[in-house]
């Protein structure tokens with residue numbers, strides 16, 4: 253991130269006694285694509301609404317481009333907003349919906365027509381310009397909402413789960429389109445999503461929210477590979493979460509006792525001291541079937557289930573009461589329910605989370 | 608089970624009969640050629656309709672009803688719509704509950720009580736025996752219908768639509784003109800129709816505040832039924848009912864077409 257363009261400074265929002273956003277500090281750079289990810293009710297929409305000017309923070313300040321925006325009404329903020337439920341004007345045609353922000357800006361009729369047409373082509377809806385929103389499918393409505401929020405080329409675009417209603421193929425197409433627009437127009441985008449894959453593939457940075465607070469913010473790889481908390485580890489992708497006690501540190505490695513007389517080696521140097529209770533996150537795709545080389549952690553267990561996922565198999569292993577998920581290559585030797593199996597993972601594939 | 612079914616049908620039929628029988632009884636008399644308002648009718652004619660338009664009192668009363676009805680409709684629709692806009696979205700406060708109730712009071716207060724009060728007050732402001740006075744009186748009892756109709760529609764409008772308009776650059780008055788009011792139009796139209804119908808139908812207040820020059824059709828029917836029972840009343844009733852049915856039809860049609868207007 254270069255210098256801060258949007259800055260939340262200790263922003264809190266409470267509805268009555270319910271604190272929905274709790275002391276949020278967040279800097280977003282110009283041209284950055286930041287995703288907000290979090291469970292339902294964690295305050296994502298509320299944050300967008302405060303940025304757009306529809307809700308006032310209970311305390312704290314929001315700055316955009318160095319200017320404090322508190323008290324600036326929504327229509328003067330020049331932000332494109334894609335609402336969670338599209339919010340298309342039912343009494344206007346698709347073309348009129350998209351032309352609305354241009355009309356508000358007194359763009360000439362000819363230019364409006366031109367730009368609406370381009371926006372429609374961008375979302376591949378040119379043939380539906382004269383339809384009413386009620387005559388469109390959910391996915392088509394979503395694309396109109398997107399076109400409407402982008403057609404006036406705002407500096408900042410806020411999107412609240414803009415792709416939620418689309419089928420997988422169209423969704424992936426739109427993800428690419430939004431990324432392309434982001435790059436081409438240098439847009440600053442704040443993007444709310446439930447879908448962790450979407451956040452991982454699209455964002456410059458991801459902020460993971462829980463109960464109105466940022467659990468962790470960082471680049472997708474950092475969030476995925478080095479989750480700060482158990483919540484983040486489990487919310488982003490699947491993970492095996494082990495808890496144990498550090499029994500010894502030395503030679504660049506720490507030994508963690510995970511119960512039942514089994515211990516695993518992890519990389520030392522994350523402030524680990526003997527006696528500390530820690531959590532370990534091991535991604536299923538980092539676990540290999542078969543015993544590993546020396547110094548890697550080998551666990552054996554009984555296969556409880558094998559789930560077919562198309563491109564891979566998910567093996568559910570019961571290792572003396574500890575369930576381990578393993579992402580197995582379909583090309584490997586066949587695995588059947590009830591088999592005894594050794595699996596292994598290297599110390600550096602085991603991320604210490606803190607319990 | 609059978610008995611229950613049967614009693615439902617019988618009861619329903621009886622209810623419809625009692626509602627329609629008075630109409631069925633009076634309407635044919637509009638076409639009598641006798642000078643008496645009773646059966647049997649000796650022959651058919653349209654003389655009483657001619658009487659309605661030619662006799663000064665009747666013609667005058669129809670014109671008055673139209674003038675006062677239009678005035679009431681305009682005033683009540685404007686005020687009621689503004690009131691509904693103000694009341695909208697404030698469901699939780701006590702003040703809201705109070706003001707809302709105040710708006711609806713004219714619907715439940717006996718018209719006689721309102722009439723007495725208005726006569727006293729209008730006398731002070733020289734409004735008795737004026738068109739404006741009658742229009743104000745009718746507006747008071749017509750406004751609640753507009754408020755109810757418009758408020759119902761407003762409350763069904765998704766506030767996100769107005770937020771979307773604002774985020775796209777529309778100032779509050781533009782949001783009102785381009786989003787809120789167009790979406791509330793069906794409610795405003797039905798409120799207006801109710802207001803007109805209320806004014807057309809109103810007798811009691813009119814008795815208190817109107818002078819001989821502001822005699823409305825309803826008022827004229829009321830007095831002529833006491834003075835001389837002429838079949839002109841039946842003809843007036845016929846005009847009344849046909850007019851009301853036409854308004855109701857217009858309302859239904861406008862609702863349908865407002866619901867899905869073709870793209871402009």
Ligand SMILES: Nc1ncnc2c1ncn2[C@@H]1O[C@H](COP(=O)(O)OP(=O)(O)OP(=O)(O)O)[C@@H](O)[C@H]1O
Nearest residue numbers: 267272290291292293294295296297298299336446
């Ligand atoms: N106007 C409001 N009045 C009272 N409570 C509200 C209001 N708006 C939101 N909340 C509450 O604030 C919390 C956060 O809501 P918000 O819409 O920001 O969640 P979200 O993270 O966007 O969830 P989702 O993923 O389901 O859209 C919820 O518990 C919600 O009930």
Ligand SMILES: [Mg+2]
Nearest residue numbers: 296297336412
């Ligand atoms: Mg939300």
